[in-house]
Amino acid sequence: xxxxxxxxxxxxxxxxxxxxxxxxxxxxxxxxxxxxxxxxxxxxxxxxxxxxxxxxxxxxxxxxxxxxxxxxxxxxxxxxxxxxxxxxxxxxxxxxxxxxxxxxxxxxxxxxxxxxxxxxxxxxxxxxxxxxxxxxxxxxxxxxxxxxxxxxxxxxxxxxxxxxxxxxxxxxxxxxxxxxxxxxxxxxxxxxxxxxxxxxxxxxxxxxxxxxxxxxxxxxxxxxxxxxxxxxxxxxxxxxxxxxxxxxxxxxxxxxxxxxxxxxxxxxxxxxxxxxxxxxxxxxxxxxxxxxxxxxxxxxxxxxxxxxxxxxxxxxxxxxx
Numbered sequence: 001x002x003x004x005x006x007x008x009x010x011x012x013x014x015x016x017x018x019x020x021x022x023x024x025x026x027x028x029x030x031x032x033x034x035x036x037x038x039x040x041x042x043x044x045x046x047x048x049x050x051x052x053x054x055x056x057x058x059x060x061x062x063x064x065x066x067x068x069x070x071x072x073x074x075x076x077x078x079x080x081x082x083x084x085x086x087x088x089x090x091x092x093x094x095x096x097x098x099x100x101x102x103x104x105x106x107x108x109x110x111x112x113x114x115x116x117x118x119x120x121x122x123x124x125x126x127x128x129x130x131x132x133x134x135x136x137x138x139x140x141x142x143x144x145x146x147x148x149x150x151x152x153x154x155x156x157x158x159x160x161x162x163x164x165x166x167x168x169x170x171x172x173x174x175x176x177x178x179x180x181x182x183x184x185x186x187x188x189x190x191x192x193x194x195x196x197x198x199x200x201x202x203x204x205x206x207x208x209x210x211x212x213x214x215x216x217x218x219x220x221x222x223x224x225x226x227x228x229x230x231x232x233x234x235x236x237x238x239x240x241x242x243x244x245x246x247x248x249x250x251x252x253x254x255x256x257x258x259x260x261x262x263x264x265x266x267x268x269x270x271x272x273x274x275x276x277x278x279x280x281x282x283x284x285x286x287x288x289x290x291x292x293x294x295x296x297x298x299x300x301x302x303x304x305x306x307x308x309x310x311x312x313x314x315x316x317x318x319x320x321x
């Protein structure tokens with residue numbers, strides 16, 4: 001590359017950085033608005049603010065001084081820098097995702113179809129190696145470990161491009177629980193196979209389960225329903241945050257391993273109070289029925305005021321585990 005070419009390239013980089021900075025300032029203001037303005041929404045509000053600052057917005061693409069950026073409206077923030085160029089619909093991008101059975105990661109499958117040659121592929125803001133083209137397609141697989149929007153940009157040598165995105169929502173992550181419905185949603189995810197290894201679930205206020213599980217309605221299904229599937233378990237940290245779960249109710253004399261948690265494996269339950277009644281076949285408790293493969297204290301600073309009845313031995317009493 002000659003001197004003029006290098007100078008132009010440096011000029012383009014400087015201009016793109018300046019355009020990016022302009023957009024970042026607007027998006028930072030929008031992050032503040034999201035926290036304090038009750039009229040905020042992720043569509044009209046964002047579009048209006050961007051346009052007020054002399055920028056053009058089309059969907060998730062914002063045009064600033066001739067440069068293009070994809071934004072993540074959920075945050076909001078810049079997702080990826082597209083640079084200059086124009087969109088080319090002949091570049092076809094298909095993206096699908098599959099979440100692992102333990103909900104720890106997702107695999108994103110990408111197929112780029114184009115008659116000519118692709119010169120640049122950007123995944124999640126980073127240039128990646130271009131795979132060998134087979135049967136007119138470039139095929140890529142990427143593993144991701146966090147929820148969010150993942151984008152792919154494919155460009156030819158003339159900077160013509162296309163862009164596609166996929167949203168990942170099923171990967172286990174830290175959760176704050178505010179309501180009984182939140183607790184049920186968390187329970188259902190564990191009982192679908194999510195182990196929450198290395199994650200923290202925090203109770204943000206007292207929870208009343210009387211509308212979820214009570215006499216005449218239905219029994220609570222344990223978190224990590226070991227009686228239904230011995231592979232299910234909770235493996236993270238459940239921090240009660242010194243709050244209580246009240247009116248736990250289980251009445252299933254045909255099933256063992258009954259409790260708020262059916263099975264905990266290398267996990268921890270702490271700072272939690274539980275009140276209620278549990279009736280099951282065997283191996284029942286107020287907080288945790290079964291504990292597997294642990295090298296640490298599983299229960300710390302917990303109290304269970306739960307009447308536990310096991311029908312197999314006709315045992316009854318208050319159980320603090």
